Amino acid sequence: MPALYIMIPAALLIVGFAVYIFFWAVDSGQYDDLEGPAHSILFDDDDPRHQGALPQAERKTADKDDVPRA
Incomplete structure (x- = not known):
């Protein structure tokens, strides 16, 4: 007790x-952000075209950059 x-x-x-x-x-x-890390493991970090884990505001600015598309 x-x-x-x-x-x-x-x-x-x-x-x-x-x-x-x-x-x-x-x-x-x-x-x-509960879904971003789960999707980001599916992509290569060195790929400049990877935008899956970027927030939407950053995606718009990344689309405007001169990134070569394959």
């Missing part, structure tokens, strides 16, 4: 810390 006096507050502290970390991750934008 005396162990519960230590374990219950410790468990509440751990849960509180986990909730804090979750809200920090959401506020800092960790969950903004």
Whole structure:
């Protein structure tokens, strides 16, 4: 029984810390782009034509650059 006096507050502290970390991750934008990293592993990083992981605003500027198309 005396162990519960230590374990219950410790468990509440751990849960509180986990909730804090979750809200920090959401506020800092960790969950903004869920599909980009999943699609970016399918393409070669050295390919200049690869635009799958670029945000839409950057794609428009990349389309205007003089990138040779094959």
